[in-house]
Amino acid sequence: MAIRLFAAIDVGSFELELGIYEISPKTGIRKIDHVRHVIALGRDTYKNGKIRYELVDEMCKVIEDFADIMQSYKVTGYRAYATSALREAKNSQIVLDQIRVRTGIEVQIISNSEQRFISYKAIASKDAEFNKIIQKGTAIVDVGFGSMQVSLFDKDALISTQNLMLGVLRIREMMGDMQVNTQMQNTLIEEMVDNELNTFRKVYLRDREIKNLIGIGESILYLSRESHGGKPVEWITAEEFINFYEKIKFMSLDQIQDRFGVNAEYAALLVPAAIIFKRVLELTGAEMFWIPGIRLCDSIAAEYAEEARTVKFHHDFSEDILAASRNMAKRYKCHGPHTVCMEKYVLGIFDSMKKYHGMGKRERLLLQIAAILHACGKFISMRKPSESAYSIIMSTEIIGLSHMEREIIANVVRYNGLEFDYNRVQLNEELFRNTKGELSHEDITILIAKLTAILRLANSMDRSHKQKLSDSRMNVKEGKLVVTTSYEGDMTLEAISFNQKADFFEEIFGIRPVLRQKRRLS
Structure with a gap:
């Protein structure tokens, strides 16, 4: 594979920074140039809540110089991230628009958990x-x-x-x-x-x-x-x-x-x-x-190299996100055996439905986290656990997840116990504008509906919290999702709950879930 030239821009609270990197499978990530400009954007934000025009003007001129340097190196890709100074500024959208119009550089505001996670990736690259x-x-x-x-x-x-x-x-x-x-x-x-x-x-x-x-x-x-x-x-x-x-x-x-x-x-x-x-x-x-000598630009380069599969990391970062989620569930006294069972069921349903739901690896991870945290609200309120769970998840940073991803999980958990309303799905509009990616509000709502349908069905399969269907197998046959179990005892509670959740699942995917108890011949 050819060597890639990549540029990373950090729009920080105290300085603007440009890093030029050479990335290849053979030599890994190598910094070949580094430019910094001190500008205290955070001083305005933390004191007044907004960034003054004079600083915006200075920032645009510096980033324009960065763009010229990038062009001289003929970089094949770049990422420009802004952190807390712009994240907390009330006029962040105006500032981002000014940068885009005047420099041609698209700056993305990343959440704190994303920022720390990519820094962690840069450390792990060592x-x-x-x-x-x-x-x-x-x-x-x-x-x-x-x-x-x-x-x-x-x-x-x-x-x-x-x-x-x-x-x-x-x-x-x-x-x-x-x-x-x-x-x-x-x-x-x-x-x-x-x-x-x-x-x-x-x-x-x-x-x-x-x-x-x-x-x-x-x-x-x-x-x-x-x-x-x-x-x-x-x-x-x-x-x-x-x-x-x-x-x-x-x-x-x-x-x-x-x-x-x-x-x-x-x-x-x-x-x-x-x-x-x-x-x-x-x-x-x-x-x-x-x-280890890590700057944010190094972290941006590490993230790019991993996603482009130019450099392979040996550490499993998804497991870190799951481990943090499991520790969070433990803190809120979620029932351990039931949670383990839920993880197994949601992943089984997801993998069986690959041809029909159109979701990928990242959505699978979000679903798994929703399964881990689905009962955390009971720690606050047994009467309104769904609303409490939503509040807990939205108030807790999970490293590696964006604000929007956390909001997706919170809504999935919320609607696990409430009637789904396509017109009332809660999405923080400011976070929605700042998030990375190009999904529309409607796309996000549909994604939440899909994940909710799977979570509800999985939850019904362990309604008694006794893991009766732990041996279940799932596959799609003739337009039906057939869930087969060899459990020989009474599973009336699970069967009733399963049928109740099947309607919404069929509404979302057009496939009817069917629960079958395979009895042994005497």
Whole structure:
């Protein structure tokens, strides 16, 4: 396969960045050029909720220069992603339209969970180190300008991931109006960080041992290099980093500028970043700190390379999404055996109906997650579990899923227990406009209806929660989905429920489900 030239653009909260990459099956992903421009978009968003025209104008000029660089390299593909500054800006659609009209570059706003997931893919592209380190308790700490993400691994499995509003630019803006000296400001930042992290510890770190920390984000690249006298470094002990912090916290802004070779704006962000990493190290008790040197542009290139099948990753990312979903179901006390059974049934129905439903691998994953989480609402309300489940899913980030995908799952779970109304499917219009992809509102509604029909039918097959049909086989014959079981006991409850759900299934797919009990000859 020929070498591909790919461009990645990061429209971040504090800077615009362009990366040019050479991607091939033989050499993998290799960065050949890198351009950055500091522009504090997040300062406007976090303070005023909108981005000023002057900054939009500056941004368009820089991206226009990026487009010229891309053309000079004759790139064959590009992706431009915007993160929290545009995600949270009230005028984001106007800004995106200005960029498109003035530069020809289409910028997509990605959700926080998508952003962190592709960064995670870039780490995983370093196969040898990544697979070795996550065999023991590991936390990935991704400190950005708008927020930070903490993801926990144990024995190769993603346990949980949480987003905390502790981005370094956001913290700096919160501190901006306080008339205090540097030492007091650092103390206030520590208290702010501790408040969030202590809650995280109580909920997610109980009885969990963290041996290693993986640090990503722009600021850690500067901090790690200077902690070893300006030399690039990938591994630091917790003790070395904490000792380094004790030195940097007493530096003036001018000293930080000189030491790190950055401007005053960037220098003001490095101490808050160091405080965050230092407190996470102390909180988790991690012994080693790995800095793989990942920027968001690297992550965008990794995502593109995987989807184009130019580079093959050995880590199963879909399993991470499922593992996070299962841990979420466990947190809300979902019935384990029933949930396992539901996963089996929905996938069996989906795979049997491949020729008829027109859905693919991604939709299969969304259906599986819906099956895992379908009963989480009972933790809040036994009376209105469907509405409660919708609220839980929409309030919980699931790493690797877009806002729209999470909304699809939430609606499927919601309509598992409510009458389906094509005209009242809830879709957040702002998220719908920002999401990647080109599906219309009607397309999304039909997809939700299809997944709901499968989930309902699968749920009816274990109505008693006794897994009576665990040996069932499914196939389509003569316009019917025939579900056959050898269960010899009474399955009246399942049969009644199955017939009730069959009507909606037939309405959606034009195929009638039939339940058959195959009895043994005596």
